[in-house]
Amino acid sequence: MSPRLQFQLLRLWHAWLAGSYLVAYATADEDSYAMHLFSGYSVLAAILLRLLAGALSSAGPWRLPRPSLAALRRGLFSRRGRHPLFPWFAAALLALVGLSAVSGALADGATWLEDPHEAVSELSLWVVFGHLAFVTVIHGGLRLALPSKEPVR
Amino acid sequence: MLRKMLVQGIVAAIVVASAAAVYARFEGAPLPAQAARMEEED
Numbered sequence: 001m002s003p004r005l006q007f008q009l010l011r012l013w014h015a016w017l018a019g020s021y022l023v024a025y026a027t028a029d030e031d032s033y034a035m036h037l038f039s040g041y042s043v044l045a046a047i048l049l050r051l052l053a054g055a056l057s058s059a060g061p062w063r064l065p066r067p068s069l070a071a072l073r074r075g076l077f078s079r080r081g082r083h084p085l086f087p088w089f090a091a092a093l094l095a096l097v098g099l100s101a102v103s104g105a106l107a108d109g110a111t112w113l114e115d116p117h118e119a120v121s122e123l124s125l126w127v128v129f130g131h132l133a134f135v136t137v138i139h140g141g142l143r144l145a146l147p148s149k150e151p152v153r
Numbered sequence: 154m155l156r157k158m159l160v161q162g163i164v165a166a167i168v169v170a171s172a173a174a175v176y177a178r179f180e181g182a183p184l185p186a187q188a189a190r191m192e193e194e195d
Binding site: 023135 | 155161169189
């Protein structure tokens with residue numbers, strides 16, 4: 001599979017996860033329990049697929065994120081390559097959203113898991129907000145930092 | 154690219170919400186708007 005196709009599939013997966021998460025969060029109410037159940041299982045399926053694909057690929061965009069403190073120290077103030085906080089955010093989101101989905105699925109049978117499920121889900125939302133802010137700042141910042149294509153007069 | 158990913162996420166949310174609504178109908182559960190109406194009637 002070409003790297004371009006792999007990247008496009010990863011973006012499709014990202015849209016699937018983001019869309020399912022959004023619906024699951026928005027329907028976390030007794031009145032819309034069936035919709036919450038459906039979208040929650042959709043989140044769980046997306047996370048499981050990502051973990052499986054990550055475990056099977058040793059290189060490329062589907063490889064699982066590997067956060068490293070050394071890379072963070074090295075690359076935090078360097079503008080070369082990908083920002084070292086990306087794998088930290090990716091790992092945190094996979095772990096928290098995954099935990100939220102698993103606890104939700106288990107809470108269907110074990111009702112004592114309902115409160116932990118709610119707490120993890122609330123926490124994951126704040127990490128999602130952080131991820132959004134980070135990506136916006138990094139891409140916006142890069143656009144500002146890159147030299148303009150227009151010729152200097 | 155950010156805008157494209159945002160649009161893709163929103164489209165996916167609409168698709169998932171539609172599929173979830175269809176699932177809810179088959180399960181016999183009221184949709185959120187119906188549930189709110191029923192609550193008001195009660």
